[in-house]
Amino acid sequence: MGNNKLALVGGGGVRGPVFVEAAARRAEELGLEEIILFDIDEEKLRLLGGVSAHLARHHSDVHVVATTDPRHALEGADFVVTTVRVGGDAARITDERIAQRHGVLGQETTGPGGLAMAMRSVPAILGYAELLAELSPRAWLFNFTNPAGLVTQALRDAGHDRAVGICDSANLAQHAVAAAHGVGANDLRPEVFGLNHLSWVRAVRDRQGRDLLAPLLADSGFRAATLQRFFPPELAELLGTWTNEYLYYYYFAEQALANTSAEPTGRGQEVARRNADLLGELARIGPERPQDAVATYRAYEAGRRSTYMRYAEPTTAPAGERTLGEGSEGYAAVALDLMAALTGGPARYCAVNVPSAGRLDDLEPSDVAEISVVVDTDGIRPLPIGAVPEPQAGLMRQVKLFERLAVQAIASRSRGRAVQALMAHPLVLSYSRAAALVDDYLTTHRDHIGEWR
Incomplete structure (x- = not known):
């Protein structure tokens, strides 16, 4: 059981320190010898990886390593967690705005926003999974990259049978x-x-x-x-x-669209601002004051959590309180x-x-x-x-059809199949709307997804 290596792909993300602290707390139980943080963003990895390493030291002597080399991260890994955001916060903001411009919900895992994110996420995660299969074929891959179910479907369809989608919800x-x-x-x-x-x-x-x-x-x-x-x-x-x-977006579709569209800044913009503020403050604090860096990060996490789906909250709900059973x-x-x-x-x-x-x-x-x-x-x-x-089965089958078609569209880089996918989604349905959405996303994200046919 001992000597296990855990790799976090996207280890420079804002949730990385939460993950590393939790893993370090349970290092003995899990037989963890090494936690390796991989990210393509060297500056974020330096800042947030430093917070992660400091938090880990409070709980165990597990070795925390940061790297921008995916082979170093994945070679010899027993467990890999993938949590990446291709295109960063800017792509999320664009996804939301494009959807709202066409009169539909822009939430990043639901409908058009989910398709746009999957267009970027699936090829990236498949690339890491293929490298993992080469270097550590017995490793388990736990995917938290959104849209998690759709990405996991793509992984399984590609033959990665030790890939599992995870979600706290x-x-x-x-x-x-x-x-x-x-x-x-x-x-x-x-x-x-x-x-x-x-x-x-x-x-x-x-x-x-x-x-x-x-x-x-x-x-x-x-x-x-x-x-x-x-x-x-x-x-x-x-x-x-x-x-x-998340079924709020379906059962209250028009209300969700109105509420999110009425906000002066969308969720993506708000998260981007909070993330930029966090990174700026961590850079200002520097590595010499790790306790201050941790305090800054804790405050960031509390603030981000308090605004989760705030537009769905009934007016009687206490603001920012943790819900029953939420760890x-x-x-x-x-x-x-x-x-x-x-x-x-x-x-x-x-x-x-x-x-x-x-x-x-x-x-x-x-x-x-x-x-x-x-x-x-x-x-x-x-x-x-x-x-x-x-009633639940009907909605589940309809959205699963969207997921199947979306995976096929991404695998074949087919605009037509992507249009079919959005036509199948209950929040879109319309061909004219689906085609316009797909065209906007293909044009906007060409640098990340390349040319489609």
């Missing part, structure tokens, strides 16, 4: 129920189905098989303390499930839990993005789904879900 219900009952999350068995940022939780059962979720969903106090507060009681009753917060480690906790189980720790029950393998009636076995799994030294296996309510 997929596990919020399990953790909220655990917090409400004062038990460990792994003592519970969630029944999660859907796609990344488009999933529902049918039940969260204890070891005796009793569903603990349904009574809590009927409790207004529980709903107000979780992200279920985004959805009114009538909708909750109609659905009968815990609803992933401080985010996606890092999901990845680290998987690593622990795969390396001999207790079996883990959670939800990740993997092929449904016939466990979900409404999807093909090769379709990557956000689904309940059990994880142990034998691997990651989806658990039986079977049939799901038709």
